[in-house]
Each structure stands twice: as structure tokens, then as C-alpha cells.
Amino acid sequence: MRLRKVISPALVLSLLIVGTATAAVRTITSRGETYVPLNDIAPYYSMELSESGGNVLLKNRWNTLKFEPNGRRCWVNGTLVWLSNPIRKIGWQWAAEEADFNKTVDPSVRPYAFLAKAGAKTIVLDPGHGGNDHGATSPRKVHEKLAVLDIAKRVRNRLQARGIRVEFTRESDRYVSLSDRCKKAASLKADLFVSIHADAASNRSVKGAGTFTLAPAGAYSTHSYGKGTASSSVNPGNKFDLANAALGLRIQQNLVKATGQEDRGVKRARFQVLRDAPCPAALVEVAFLSNAQEEAMVIDASGREKIARGIADGIAAYLNDIERAKR
Ligand SMILES: [Zn+2]
Numbered sequence: 001m002r003l004r005k006v007i008s009p010a011l012v013l014s015l016l017i018v019g020t021a022t023a024a025v026r027t028i029t030s031r032g033e034t035y036v037p038l039n040d041i042a043p044y045y046s047m048e049l050s051e052s053g054g055n056v057l058l059k060n061r062w063n064t065l066k067f068e069p070n071g072r073r074c075w076v077n078g079t080l081v082w083l084s085n086p087i088r089k090i091g092w093q094w095a096a097e098e099a100d101f102n103k104t105v106d107p108s109v110r111p112y113a114f115l116a117k118a119g120a121k122t123i124v125l126d127p128g129h130g131g132n133d134h135g136a137t138s139p140r141k142v143h144e145k146l147a148v149l150d151i152a153k154r155v156r157n158r159l160q161a162r163g164i165r166v167e168f169t170r171e172s173d174r175y176v177s178l179s180d181r182c183k184k185a186a187s188l189k190a191d192l193f194v195s196i197h198a199d200a201a202s203n204r205s206v207k208g209a210g211t212f213t214l215a216p217a218g219a220y221s222t223h224s225y226g227k228g229t230a231s232s233s234v235n236p237g238n239k240f241d242l243a244n245a246a247l248g249l250r251i252q253q254n255l256v257k258a259t260g261q262e263d264r265g266v267k268r269a270r271f272q273v274l275r276d277a278p279c280p281a282a283l284v285e286v287a288f289l290s291n292a293q294e295e296a297m298v299i300d301a302s303g304r305e306k307i308a309r310g311i312a313d314g315i316a317a318y319l320n321d322i323e324r325a326k327r
Contacts, residue, residue, distance in 0.1 A: 119191030131175030208262030
């Protein structure tokens with residue numbers, strides 16, 4: 001009886017879950033959708049829930065999750081991660097869709113819990129475009145295809161210096177089809193595939209770095225939220241949903257840290273190289289060539305080196321998560 005007085009139900013729940021990796025948080029159903037209340041996610045991570053500055057915060061000494069009420073934005077230790085659906089107030093409490101919790105939040109917070117079987121030997125870097133396909137072109141005529149090839153080579157140098165095996169889908173300025181990029185990754189027995197691109201927008205004030213991973217089956221891609229129904233097709237890359245989320249966050253976190261760019265977040269998309277990747281994969285949009293400040297960063301070798309450091313550090317952090325998972 002004395003024991004019952006000192007152990008709160010929340011603590012009992014967290015102990016149960018820490019002890020059994022397969023245990024799930026409680027779910028509730030509303031209008032046909034299954035949700036996980038943030039009040040249940042908090043004890044699952046031994047976090048405290050509070051509301052601050054209009055946001056819902058879950059916090060312990062290691063991690064902080066910030067959720068935007070009625071929004072799809074969630075910040076994991078300060079890095080923006082897009083949920084597929086907004087968090088909603090159901091009854092008296094805020095709740096996230098179960099799929100968002102399982103496929104985005106949990107692998108972002110506990111990557112090591114899902115990577116015990118992930119490979120870590122061969123990294124395949126995929127510089128976007130090439131040859132007649134120039135990709136985006138900046139006002140000062142910087143071609144995406146050349147900038148991303150240079151950045152990829154800098155990423156390779158940094159990873160090789162750490163003893164990591166790195167292969168390329170293209171090493172020169174030539175055209176390679178999207179399906180050949182995935183086939184090449186498969187023939188190289190890639191454990192990790194990172195496609196490197198740069199963006200452009202008609203609005204020249206748009207800037208920042210973003211990292212895309214494959215949208216899980218049934219989830220909206222970040223930019224098509226609310227348009228029609230989300231695709232329910234299962235793509236080869238969906239085998240790696242949890243590792244994809246873990247990888248995306250590590251790259252985005254480290255890229256923004258290295259460059260100080262605006263954080264556009266870890267987003268979901270169904271790009272062909274993500275759909276058909278034979279291993280966990282991410283596509284990084286390193287900067288907006290249409291923005292004067294970011295164009296200058298990409299023209300400058302030290303700017304490209306910063307970008308490369310961010311991507312390489314992100315890949316290394318993901319490989320560390322794998323090592324931790326295998327311990
Ligand atoms: Zn591109």
C-alpha cells in the first residue's frame with residue numbers, strides 16, 4: 001500500500017513502456033481517426049507537458065517537443081519536423097494522429113529504438129540533375145547541377161575522412177535518369193541514399209534549407225496537405241519509414257546548425273528517388289538559388305563547405321544512432 005502512494009499512475013505507465021519496447025501509448029478515436037493524446041505521449045517519454053507561448057511543450061532533461069496547436073509543425077529539440085496532420089483538441093486534451101506519432105514523432109525522439117537492423121556500410125550520394133538537365137539556375141547563372149555535384153564531393157571528403165565508404169550516382173556533369181540512380185544505389189548495395197538538390201522560387205525572399213523523406217502510405221505529402229485524399233499506395237521506400245524519419249531529422253538538424261540558415265523543416269514527399277530507394281533515403285534542398293543571400297552562399301566555396309559539413313555531420317549522427325541501436 002505504501003508503494004502506491006509514491007508511484008503515480010503516470011510513472012507506472014512510463015516504467016511499463018520503457019521496459020517493453022513494443023508497448024504502445026493509449027489511443028482515442030474521433031471522427032473515424034485514431035489519435036494519441038499528448039498527455040499520454042508525455043509519460044511515454046518521461047516528459048512533463050506544459051502550455052507556453054501558445055504552444056504545447058513536452059520536456060525532460062534530454063529532449064523537448066514543441067507542438068503548434070491546430071498546426072502540423074512540431075519542433076524536436078528545436079528542429080522543425082512537419083506532421084502529416086495537425087494536432088487537434090479532442091475533449092479537453094491535445095492529440096496527434098497515431099500515424100504521425102508512430103512514423104514521425106517516435107523515430108525522431110528515439111531513433112536508436114528503430115535502427116537495430118539498419119545498415120551502415122555504404123553511403124550513396126546522389127547529386128541532382130546533370131548534363132542537359134541543369135536543374136534550377138540562379139540570377140547570376142549558378143546551375144544547380146554543378147553546385148550540388150561540388151557539395152556532394154565535399155560531403156564525400158568529410159565522410160571518407162571518418163572512414164566511411166561513399167559512392168556516387170554520378171561523378172561528372174552527365175545526365176542520369178531517376179530510375180538509374182535508384183538502380184545504381186541497389187547495385188552498390190547502398191545502406192543509405194542521400195540526394196542533394198538546390199531549390200528556386202519565383203518569390204526571391206523565400207530561403208532556407210529543407211530535407212524531404214518519403215511520405216508514409218496514407219499520409220499527405222507536406223505540400224499537398226488537404227488536397228484530395230492522401231495516396232495510400234505503398235512504395236518500395238516505405239519499408240524504411242522509421243529509418244527515413246530518423247535520417248531526415250539528423251540531416252536537417254545538422255545542416256541548419258552548420259549554415260545558420262532558415263529551418264524549413266523535415267518534410268514529406270513522394271519524389272521518385274525516395275519512392276524507389278533500396279534503403280533509407282532523404283532528399284536535401286540545401287538552399288534557394290533564387291534568393292540573393294543563399295545564391296551568394298552557394299557561389300562561395302566556404303558556403304558550400306558549410307553545407308557539406310552539415311550534411312556529413314547529419315549522416316554521421318544517423319550512423320551513430322545505428323551504432324547505439326546495435327549495442
Ligand atoms: Zn533539383
